[in-house]
Amino acid sequence: MQDWLRDNPQVKTIRVAAADLNGQARGKRIPARFAGKIVSDGTRFPLSVMNLDIWGEDIENSPLVFETGDADGMLYPTERGFLPMPWLEAPTALLPIWMYRENGQPFEGDPRHALAAVLARYKAAGLTPVVATELEFYMIDDSGKDIRVPVSPRSGKRRPGADTLALRALDAFDKFFTDLYDGCEAMDIDADTAISEAGLGQFEINLLHDDDAMKIADDTWLFKMLTRGLSRKHGFAASFMAKPYEDQAGNGMHMHFSVLDAEGRNVFDDGGPRGTDALRHAVAGCLAAMPGSMLLFAPHANSYDRLTPGAHAPTGVCWAYENRTASIRIPSGNPKARRIEHRVAGGDINPYLMMAAVLGAALDGIERKLTPPEPITGNAYRLDLPQLPTTWIAAIDAFEHSAEIARIFPAGLISNLVLTKRQELHYMEELSPEEVLELYLDTV
Template identity: 35%
Template sequence: MPPAKKEARPTGRAGRVRVPAYVKNLRGVTAWKQVSEWLEWRSIEDIECITPDQAGVARGKMMPSKKFTSNTSLALPSAPFMMTISGDYPEDGNGFSYPEDDGDLKLVPDLSTLSVVPWEEDPTAQVICDLVHQDGRNVEFTPRNVLKRVVAAYGKRGLRPVVAPEIEFYLVRKNPDPDYPLVPPVGRSGRPIGGGAGYSIAGVNEFDELIDDIYHFSESQGLEIDTLIHEEGAGQLEINLRHGDPVELADQVFMFKRTIREAALKHDTYATFMAKPIQGQPGSAMHIHQSIVDKKTGRNVFTDETGKETEAFRHFIGGMQKHVPNALVMFAPYVNSYRRLTQAASAPVNTKWGYDNRTTAFRVPRSDPAARRVENRIPSSDANPYLALAASLACGLIGMTKNIEPDAPVGTTVNEDEIDLPRGLLEAVDLFENDEDLRDMLGSSFASTYAAIKRAEFETFMEVISPWEREFLLLNV
């Protein structure tokens, strides 16, 4: 029997095979039938199916690409999403209970996030997944679903949030022993990097090759960097992302963190998103710019037809002033986070707002009326981007639905004033648990799970004896 004829593929001029446009997409396809061609065109061997846990760490499974496209059912236990940063599990109580069966949750790939993994030697792809129960219901306590829940709450009111995150981070010398403090890296000049290099081009140029890799890795994944600058800290950089849909931007921050860490490791350096990694140096923030659009008209609801501020704008700020302190545990999720939120340390210490005032928690940047937005300057860079965006947008929406009026704007320096944010993790958890409006907006299952994890992390921290205790208590008490 003669061999079967291969199905003819579309050809262009000169008999060349015509490649469908979606195959060349750097990021994402729209249907499963496109996945095989996308992978085959790049000779992809393996694919990472990943999803963010409560800390924003990538969890998931790796498999051969052929298995991925063969209707394989993907599953993960619920345990990774109830785990502390140290790998422990919280005790039952206060509304939280660990499931006795630890049954499987289904991973559902979001094909719009499909991209290559540029730092892998073997051709590898990655895709971000959502989690659902076996019957198809969304898993309420997973971070990506929490953010989707908040975005859907806006959608029910005919609104669409638009965000633009800015992420600060430090480059530091490799530090395999956690007992030793972190120190700035050595740049191409051969000298340790010093502080006070805010917006310095020379400061950025110290890491030219590393930054080139960040750009190349990002471009390969279809991630768009708006700007990159050197911040005030020694070896501290900031990346700004273009504005867009909250879930898409959270996905990008999630991927950027992986990308930046991998680029740094390639150059024998660590990249850290700790809020306060080096004593005496500025902390690292994740500022979030936010505006709200009417889905029908496409108009920014913070601005009326005459270009003036609207009630929605004021109520959004009012909601943030009232509820952000209760949501602080989602913006400052670790004990270390509260070391950044101190007076006169280039970080907010209260809930005041102002026009182009960088000492406030909520800054309204100078812009055209159509681009009017509110910048939340409280989140630290260690925050899970999905949860930080969810909390910030939730606080604003509560203000808009309950018509919460803000205080008067301030034009003076206010980050040296009295601190009226929670001063530590446990206080923040208490406020979070008692805010019924936030619990309703974010989901009761998530709120109970997240609070339990944070309490357990605090207890783990309390088991560690710090250098301060050895220095001042060892021989003096």
């Protein structure tokens, strides 16, 4: 890590940051000349910093605050090392960190450690998940009273409507996307295809699959940070908010994954389109955990505005082959790449918690040899299916009492997140729709 700083003498300041339960970056600014101490000795935050609400406030009645004297934890660099922050004017580096207790044990309230624990279970079973993510976001001019699509730097005009898979929509913001891909390369984020989506000023970028699931979670967190930062540098907002426009499509975050055995074989591949028993066991695990996981797939008040029938956001618990109305889709194509696409989550998720929930549920299904219901055919919105929680409070309750969630996450994290979301729920009721939009627009 010190070599990176020596090779980049233009960097004068460092940000050290960890992801809290809401996926917010919490950290410090440090002169670069003192960075060596952080690398060797770490830094300290109160444990409670990983468990703040969306406004950055302490959680009332949290066992991490007054009850335990608001004690410190130790934060050490992750394996990611230093990364440039191209959205800032001055040359600056980000050093991702994660939290441990004073005795050296991972802090169970850190979402990155929650994913690490799930991945350790895969390793112990001789398995390796291969993961990719697809992120949707809106580019928004929020300089006036009402939000709208930004003016194109090329034409000086606003795009009048949605334009799915239109090159002209991408070309209208070519400078932004060029800077975004350059930023991804500099930060070692493997960004692949970009497309224009169904919403007004909506786009999607795919992050390439990798057999290091933690890197993909890091990439997803960092990509959101990069995209939001660069958009402001270009004079507009980029929003991963689940539903910024009432009458436009919501932002999703689809996750694709397969699983390799110790010899590197895809355990979902049976040589044909159907897939193996292991694939069906993984699907069954994901379906069983889906209602309890909803708080992680839809973590905010606005998240539930996206979950409406017929809007390409799943509302029923089901799976299908090559069917985008289902909550779990098995894509067609080369059997060697047979995989599961989990389609429930919104763009406003914490990627560490979301991926831990999906991968933990899939492993649970594989280990317990769970059997899924028959795959659906046709339009899922017209079928009589078990329904996902459709309100924030119902999702909080389901998460708190889910046996499947208790097998994936430590009790302390579950309790902390429930306290956080109940506090947010309480104070959110005081906000107008305009204030909710302002809160979430380029926060989540």
